[in-house]
Amino acid sequence: MADVDVFAALASPTRRQLLGLLLDQGARPVQELAEHFDMRRPSLSEHLRVLKDAGLVVERRAGRQRLYSLRPEPLRELSEWLTPYERFWREKLSNLRDLLDAEGDQMDGDPR
Amino acid sequence: MADVDVFAALASPTRRQLLGLLLDQGARPVQELAEHFDMRRPSLSEHLRVLKDAGLVVERRAGRQRLYSLRPEPLRELSEWLTPYERFWREKLSNLRDLLDAEGDQMDGDPR
């Protein structure tokens, strides 16, 4: 378990697509996942290992297959990271911020 | 403009910390940002360029300084990507999904 950062795990479009497949289709064996990619199976295995190390998927053995399924909990970290940024686009405050910035302000006073 | 993927831009802890600084403190010159990192200034410049290429910061010149400020709009893409996953942890449906998966189902319907 290499304890992979969830942000780093999501940096790859292939890995995001894997999560999307698992979200839409539920647990799936490696072979079936591989059909969706123009890539050899061992490469997919490596992507799946990164996702597993990040806690984003779990593996369950079923005969000679290994079923991977989504484990969305680590995405909570992403959501929480995003929270303080959200109001800036939801409330369209970017322009206000630009104005504030233009005056060379500090924000909540701790000028070093 | 190398048109950088926002997910890739966020993969680096240094770049996330830069965004956090700009969020808390508003526009800042490079030098002041650099004080928060154990890294030479040119490396920071490279990180800032990645953020700029991803549209996450904007640069404004002020004398011989360049003030970088947050541009959170691209984070909306992240938020939208996250949306379909959210209900799985918010409604604690992971266990239900595990049960469904265990039967090797497809999941086209909307199990709610």
Added chain:
DNA sequence: TTGACCGGTAGGCAATCGCCTACCTATCAT
């Protein structure tokens, strides 16, 4: 038991990353 199948691991290789030092241009102060 033997062969086919599922999928992980090993190792090679080119490309990219992330840091560095050295250097360059632009601006400001004297």
Added chain:
DNA sequence: ATGATAGGTAGGCGATTGCCTACCGGTCAA
């Protein structure tokens, strides 16, 4: 005009990434 300051760019270098082929062990079917 000269020197100091802000910060981007060039290029080197080791580490990492992402793909590949080859191989290996475990499971199932005949």
